[in-house]
Amino acid sequence: MKYFSFFLLLFLFTCYYSSAQNLKSYNNGSLKLYYEEYGEGPALYILSGGPGEAPDHPYRQIVDSLKSSYTCVLLHQRGAGKSRNIPINASTITIKNYTEDIELVRRQRGDKKITLLGVSWGGLLAMNFAATHPASVSNLILVCSAPPSYSVWNVLYDNQYARRSKAELDSMDMLQKVFSTKTEKELDSLKRTDPTAKEVVAYKDFIALHIRAMYYDRTKISQKNFDELFYSFNFQPIPIIDKEVIETKWDITNELKKLKIPALIVYGRQDDQGESTFYLQKESLRLSETHVIEKCGHEILEEQPNEFFKILMDYLKRTRNYKL
Numbered sequence: 001m002k003y004f005s006f007f008l009l010l011f012l013f014t015c016y017y018s019s020a021q022n023l024k025s026y027n028n029g030s031l032k033l034y035y036e037e038y039g040e041g042p043a044l045y046i047l048s049g050g051p052g053e054a055p056d057h058p059y060r061q062i063v064d065s066l067k068s069s070y071t072c073v074l075l076h077q078r079g080a081g082k083s084r085n086i087p088i089n090a091s092t093i094t095i096k097n098y099t100e101d102i103e104l105v106r107r108q109r110g111d112k113k114i115t116l117l118g119v120s121w122g123g124l125l126a127m128n129f130a131a132t133h134p135a136s137v138s139n140l141i142l143v144c145s146a147p148p149s150y151s152v153w154n155v156l157y158d159n160q161y162a163r164r165s166k167a168e169l170d171s172m173d174m175l176q177k178v179f180s181t182k183t184e185k186e187l188d189s190l191k192r193t194d195p196t197a198k199e200v201v202a203y204k205d206f207i208a209l210h211i212r213a214m215y216y217d218r219t220k221i222s223q224k225n226f227d228e229l230f231y232s233f234n235f236q237p238i239p240i241i242d243k244e245v246i247e248t249k250w251d252i253t254n255e256l257k258k259l260k261i262p263a264l265i266v267y268g269r270q271d272d273q274g275e276s277t278f279y280l281q282k283e284s285l286r287l288s289e290t291h292v293i294e295k296c297g298h299e300i301l302e303e304q305p306n307e308f309f310k311i312l313m314d315y316l317k318r319t320r321n322y323k324l
Contacts (some may be wrong), residue, residue: 001231023082026108028101031092034082035105036074039067042320043137043272045102045109046074047122051241052095052234057225058301062117065309067317070115073105077125077239088185093240095128095250102129106136115139120298121146121198121241131255137317140263140285141312144298147277148284149251153242163213163272172209180201185237191231203231203302214271214298220301256284263288265306268296289315 022036036055046056046062055074063072076083076241077094078101079296086092102125115138118126123145131139144203147153179202191200207230212218244250254271267278269292282290291311296304 019180025109026104028078028097028104031078031083031086032297033078033101034076034230035157036076037071037109038063038074039070042115043106043109043113044070044072044117045105045126046072046116047102047116047125048075048077048079048080049120049122050233051072051077051078051121051237052097053121053229054084054232054234055128056081056232057228059119061301061305062312065313066316069320073109073114075102075105079234081232083260084234088236088240090240090244093123093237094244095241098125099128101130103136106133107182112136113138115141115149116282117141119146119177119301120141124148127256127285128252130226130259130261131252134261137261140261140288141315142263142265142281143308144267144271144300145265145278145281146273147280148256149253149280150245150249151251152274152276152280153245155276156272159272159274160210160213163164164209166207168212175206175209179206184239188234188236195231208236214272216268216295216297216303220299220303225302248299253280253284257286258307259287262288264312264319265290266293266300266311268293268298268300270296270301271298272296 016289023037025032025034027033044066046055046059048059052198059074063074066072077098078086079088098242113136116126116129118124118141120143123142124147125150126140126142127145130140179199182190182199187199187203206311208226211221211226215221232311265278265281265285265288268287278290282288293304293307294299300308
């Protein structure tokens with residue numbers, strides 16, 4: 001038994017050391033931010049969802065699948081993962097700032113052109129980077145991506161509302177009354193320091209009900225993955241970005257229509273964002289192809305991973321040498 005423990009510790013140390021070797025940092029003004037890089041070949045940047053989602057599961061599945069053919073750059077976006085501990089406010093959390101972070105990583109690494117793979121919020125960010133730095137992007141891969149315009153932003157919330165029973169809505173209202181006694185910043189700190197606090201328990205139960213509307217098949221929800229997501233996710237940036245999109249009437253569809261960049265759009269037929277979101281992406285990106293995964297919600301990599309990776313690998317094989 002003691003030998004097993006020794007080798008287990010050795011394995012964990014090796015994994016940690018390897019991960020630490022791949023972790024890089026860069027500065028945007030006074031902020032120190034991070035990214036990881038794996039593999040070799042053309043640069044492919046992976047942008048997680050949220051904003052505020054740590055680039056862990058399922059993003060490391062994507063890295064493992066692609067690192068033999070690409071240099072996978074896994075960004076720890078501001079306010080998430082290793083870049084979590086920054087001031088979270090309307091000055092630091094803007095679409096422009098997130099986009100600028102990607103450009104700084106690109107310059108630091110010396111990548112002339114990059115492929116951007118964005119999931120959910122990461123897809124919005126990928127589109128915005130392409131719209132503002134078109135000469136630096138060779139390909140776009142949008143996975144259940146958020147829309148490129150404020151005009152369909154609230155479809156997501158309307159669809160989520162429609163998918164909940166009255167009992168679920170009543171429970172969410174009751175739970176919100178418990179955890180809303182704390183600010184979002186206090187909740188984020190409390191869930192890491194005192195996970196048994198009543199406000200944290202209510203918050204977790206609320207998020208669990210919220211997540212259910214994102215699946216076609218709720219039996220596919222992994223308790224382990226949900227627990228990891230809840231504690232690692234920094235939910236503070238989301239309302240700030242929501243407010244920016246709605247109040248500024250953020251819309252990049254005209255800029256996207258000018259692009260000559262190939263794009264893959266993948267979404268689940270039952271994604272709670274609604275198909276109008278993905279039609280708008282297709283209309284805006286004229287060199288795009290769309291793949292719809294049946295019986296699948298927003299969490300594609302949980303519900304239909306085999307179908308997703310089949311589509312992804314086929315697309316990359318066909319477009320890797322695309323000349324702009």
